[in-house]
Amino acid sequence: MAHATDDKNFRLSRDVLPRRYVSTVTLNMDERTFSGSQTIELEVASPTNEIILHGISLQLSKVAFRAGSQQRTPVSIQPMAQSETVVLRFDAPLPTGAAALDVEWTGLFTTGLRGLYLAGKVAATQFEAADARRLFPCFDEPAFKARWAITVRVPTQPGLVALGNGAIVSDTTEGNLRTVKFQEMDVLSSYLIALVVGPLVGTPEEQVNGVPVRTWALPEKAHLTRFGQDAALAALPRLQEYFGLPYAYGKVDQVGIPDFEAGAMENAGLITYREVALLLDPATAPLSVQKRVAEVVTHELAHQWFGNWVTMVWWDDLWLNEAFATWMAYKIVDSWRPDWRVWLDFDAGKAAALHLDALKSTHPIRGEVRNAGEAGESFDLITYEKGGAVLRMIEGFLGEGPFREGIRQYMRTHARGNAVADDLWGALGAASKQPVVELANAWIGQSGYPVLAVKQEGRQVTLSQRRFYSEPGVTSGERWPVPVVLRFEDGDGVREQRFLLREERATVLLEGSGEVRWLCANAGSTGFYRVAYEGTALEKLASNLKALAPSERIALLADRWALMRAGQASAAEFLDLASRFGGEEDDAVLEELVGRLGYVELRLVEGEHQERFRRWVEKLLAPGLTKLGWDSAAGENDRVKLRRAALVRAVGSLARSGQTVAEARPRVMKVLGGDKAALEPNLLDSAVYMAARAGDSALFDLLLEKMKTDPDPATQRRYLTALASFEDPALTKRGQELFFTDAVKMQDVTIYLGSLLNNRTGRDAWWQVVQQRWKDVVARTGGAPMLLRRVVEALGSLLNRKQLEEAKALLQAHPVTEAQQAMAQTLERLSQDVELRERAGPDVVSWLKRQP
Structure with missing residues (x-):
């Protein structure tokens, strides 16, 4: 007879509930094996003759059930591969009430x-979404919260540090084994449990409101x-x-792990990081790296409340965890370092989500998740960036005060428990007296977003919405409640006006008096929608660029670009608009401009036309670089440094200006020789890239040595x-050969794969290798779900129709089953890129010929 556990979508029943785990695990790091023994204190809620635990590749030896004075052993212990469970069957129903389960087991370290x-x-350890079951037999679903008392036994090696979720309460040595017992943790889901053991060095302990904080790394990286x-x-x-609640987990340890799949993981009290997301030298780190580390650290700490203290019931609300932490991190970092203008970086993430969400193969923020494997597919831009942008849009509509009060109410009501999205919307609605449930569920449950057509005649503005698709000619009839914030200038100055557009079309009468000089229909760019200005409205904005906030100038460029991709504007119209930005002095706006122009240079023109386009870019932006020079002046602010970096990227990397490339090489050689002052840190990425592109074998050898050390x-x-x-060509090949060696860590495989596919000399040959050795390429990820997704996404760097057809054939013949969404999205986006190249390329060439 088939058992429910034969199904990979199997979910645990509530017949048996864990209340407390008392676990001891012994690690043999040389043999890469472990053994464990634990007592799970249970509550048997209703009579059952079986207990089902999660476990993958664990060999259970002794198992005993205890209740009152009776002790029973199971008649069978059956691992079920499909559902990643172990079924313990007993010869009669177990008594209801408090009980305990004793288990001993052994297992192997994973290779991924x-x-x-x-x-x-x-x-x-890395347990999210569902990998605690690889170390502990446990109830490995987020709704099964329990207390955890963990002890780890490790070899007695000098300098070996053992860290757990709780503080160390005892550390004893007996023979060649050291036993470290950690403070018992308040109720937590299994995915938030963690252990780290290694030769680590920590910062001195510092306290915040009585909470000790330490940051750990390998000894050679302790200075970072x-x-x-x-x-x-x-x-x-x-x-x-913000939350109006103290920190719940006793201490904060942050650890840089030398090989790590995600950016970081919010394990309660023991946050683990990819080293690049935690460790840096502020004297030499570009500002982008500093901001990224601050944002990731804050994101993981925000999870200690939103996610750890109040946890989703199931993975279909993962987006709520991640979207909230994404939004919250920017809010907190902005209050710490307002000079960084991190909301403009948030907008860059939102822009990537807008791009993805305009595909037919997108998905709603909240979608059905049937099993843990599908949960792994949910860690994408829609979950994090669109989710965060929708929260920001709702906050912008409700106001900061009511929004925060709603969050605090939600945290108090569901403390130490589990909740679903509607619990949050209810709390926000109660605090703000606004239709939050209607607003939120329309944006969360429905994929895509609208484009707003804006027509302005005097003080009358007509707004109409339809779903935006990046593929030309695709239409559908969805509508959204769109919280529109209009910003405009008239005789009385600049003002804002809010309007909730529920219908397909509505007319708004602008308040105030006098001529409307310009109108922006997405003030501060906080709305998750595109804007298509009709008639003279676009020209008015283009003629008043300086009156717009940087975020609004970015949105103006991004929206015109998106309309061009969708066949609703021409490439010539976009380039005409881009031409107006030659004197742009804001670094974030320049980054947007350079990104779009880089796409044109890479994908839409080739041969002599590519060269002509590069010279046009140089003419547009080189004067700005000439004015600034390469060296920063004493006391120069970050804005100027970042503007210089954007211009070096434009003139050197994109336009390949001979003068700029020649300036880069000797400076890079000095940096490699130990002279860190030879290049302002924000120029490092572009300068090293330029030098490498034109580099010789001596430079290749030097970079390889430095990369390793x-x-x-x-x-x-x-x-x-x-x-x-x-x-x-010879060095391109050497670069490709590195891919299959240990020189490229598992965590970096996908970054390196994408870089090789972006190499213009080597792309075609490397693509042939990728096709021939696809199984080896995929195997380099160790099966890590996020890395598998990114391997597929890297194929988006391919260029022409022949390569598109080959990619389709490859993924059809050898699908990456853990990345179904990524396969659909990557192929759809790539086919649009190829179609755009064929459609817009001639338009760009004609436009270039018309330039003086």
Whole structure:
């Protein structure tokens, strides 16, 4: 007879509930094996003759059930591969009430980057979404919260540090084994449990409101921990104040793990990070790296409340965890470092989500998740960035005060428990007296977003909405409640007006008097929608660029670009608009401009036309670089440094200006020789890339050596991607050969794959290798779900119709089953890129010929 556990969509029943785990695990790091023994204190809620635990590749030996004075052993212990469970069957129903289950088992470290694995010399765990079952037999679903008392036994090696969720309460040695017992943790879901064991060094302990904070790394990287420590010290009190709740987990340890799948993981009290997301030297780190570390640290700390203290019931609400932490991180970092203008970086993430969400193969923020494998597919831009943008849009509509009060109410009501999205909407609605449930569920449950057509005649503005698709000619009839914030200038100055557009079309009368000089229909760019200005409205904006906020100028460019992709505007119209930005002085706006122009240069023109386009870019933007020069003046602010970086990227990397490339090489050689002052840190990425592209074998050898030995993770990554960028054919091939060696860590495989596919000299040959060795390419990920997704997404770098057809054939013949969504999205986006190349390429060429 088939058992329910034969189904991979199997979910645990509520017949048996865990209340407390008392676990001891013994690690043999040389043999990569472990053994464990634990008592799970249970409540048997209704009579049953079986207990089902999750477990993958665990060999259970002794199992005993205890209730009152009776003890029973199961008549069978059956592992079920499909549902990743172990079924313990007893010969009669178990008595209801309090009970205990004793289990002993053995297992192996995993070879990928999940469960318990070895990252160099460090043993680390990564359990989200559902890999606690690779180390513990447990109830491995988020709704099954329990207390955890964990002890770890490790070899007695000098310098070996053992970290757990709780503080260490005892540390004893007997023979060649050391026993470390951790403070018992308040109720937690299994995916938030963690262990890290290795030769680590920590910052001195510092306290925030009585909470000890330390940041850990390998000894050779200990000098890179200060910034991440400071970010945590800045974020913790701000988060406590926002939530109106103290931090619940006793201490904060942050650890840089040498090989790690995600950016970081919010394990309660023991946050683990990819090294590049935690460790840096502020003297040499580009501002983008500093901001990224601050944002990731704050994101993970926000989860200690939103996710850990109040946890989703099931993975279909994963988006709520991630979207909230994404939005919250920017809010907190912005209050710590307002000069960083991090909301403009948030907009860059939102832009990537808008791009993805305009595909037919997109998905709603909240979708059905039937099993843990599908949960792994949910870690994408829609979940994080669109989710965060929708929360920001709702906050913008409700106001900061009512929004925060709603969040606090939600945290109080569901403390230490589980909740669903509607619980949050209810709390926000109660606090704001606004139709939050209607607003939120329309945006969360429905994929896509609208484009607003805006027609302005005097003070009358006509708004109409339809779903936006990036594929020309595709239409559908969905509608949204769109919280529109209009910003405009008239005789009385600049003002804002709010309007909730529920219908397909509505007319708004602008308040005030006098002539309307310009109108922006997405003030501050906080709305998750595109805007198509009709008639003279676009020209008015283009003629008043300086009156717009940087975020609004970015949105103006991005929306015109999107309309061009969708066949609703021509490439010539976009380039005409881009031409107006030659004097742009805002670094974030320049980054947007350079990104779009880089796409044109890479994908829409070739041969002599590509060269002509590069010269046009140089003419547009080189004067700005000439004015600034390469060296920063004493006391120069970050805005100027970042503007210079954007211009170097435009003139050197994109336009390939001979003068700029010649300036880069000797400076890069000085940096490689140890002179860190030879290049302002924000120029490092572009300068190293330019030097590598035109580099010789001596430079290749030097970068390879430095990549392996430099302790700074951002520097290592910079040199790694540079090794994929050499355009000398022999060196291009050497770069490709590195892919299948240990020189490229598992965590970096997908970054390197994408860099190789972006190499113009080597792309075609490398693509042939990728097709021939696809199974080996996929195997380099170790089966890590996020890395599998990114391997598929890297194929989006292919260029022409022949390669598109080959990619389709490859994924059809050898699908990556863990990345179904990514396969559909990547192929759809690539086919649109190819179609755009064929449609818009001639338009760009005609436009170039008309330029003086």
